[in-house]
Amino acid sequence: MTTTxxxxxxxxxxxxxxxxxxxxxxxxxxAGYKVRTAEDAIEGGRMLIAAPPDxxxxxxxxxxxxxxxxxxxxxxxxxxxxxxxxxxxxxxSLDFMMKIIGIGVSDFLLxxxxxxxxxxxxxxxxxT
Numbered sequence: 291m292t293t294t295x296x297x298x299x300x301x302x303x304x305x306x307x308x309x310x311x312x313x314x315x316x317x318x319x320x321a322g323y324k325v326r327t328a329e330d331a332i333e334g335g336r337m338l339i340a341a342p343p344d345x346x347x348x349x350x351x352x353x354x355x356x357x358x359x360x361x362x363x364x365x366x367x368x369x370x371x372x373x374x375x376x377x378x379x380x381x382x383s384l385d386f387m388m389k390i391i392g393i394g395v396s397d398f399l400l401x402x403x404x405x406x407x408x409x410x411x412x413x414x415x416x417x418t
Contacts, residue, residue, distance in 0.1 A: 299416050300324045300341075304334035304360070305349035305378060310403070314347060317405050318412065331355035338364075342373065345416055347399070350379040350390075358390065365394045374415050378403065 301323050305311045311327045318325045326343065328334035330352050338346070346364075350357035357377065364370045377390055380401040387398065396415045399408060 298322050298324045299344040300326070301345045301347060301412070302326050302328065302334060302337055302343040303347045304328045304331060304352070304357075305347075306330055306352040307349070310349070310378070310401075314403070314408065317408055321409055321412075323412070331357070331360040335360070335363075338370065338373075342370070345374045345376065345396075345412065347376045347378060347412075350377055350381065358393070361390070361393050361395070374418070376411060376415055 301318055303311055303314050303325065305314070305327075306329055308329070311329070315325045315327055326337060328337050332354055334348075348357045348361065361375065361377075364373065364375070371394075374396045375394070376397050376399055377395045378399050378401060379386070381387075382400060390398075396418070397411050399411055
């Protein structure tokens with residue numbers, strides 16, 4: 291009998307906060323995912339082009355280029371129109387959420403981020 295080994299999903303985290311990046315990486319790696327991290331949209335963009343992940347976890351508030359601007363550029367590129375994206379934000383307003391949904395996100399993680407919510411959200415988004 292042969293068994294099929296599944297390759298772990300690849301996740302790219304783009305967040306300028308080193309503590310958030312490391313914490314998310316720790317939780318996701320422990321859950322069996324392959325994780326790469328970038329400290330800003332410029333580095334993250336290069337990583338996306340070089341090797342597109344299965345899922346992008348994107349902070350909205352970063353220097354150089356904010357997450358919203360990055361997401362608009364991403365969705366404007368045919369290669370990344372269907373990339374699954376989870377947005378990290380401390381912004382809880384309905385107007386903001388509706389605007390970001392209109393650009394095209396798979397889900398949100400509101401800060402502070404809890405491990406169980408992170409893992410369930412990632413699992414759910416990757417399953418779609």
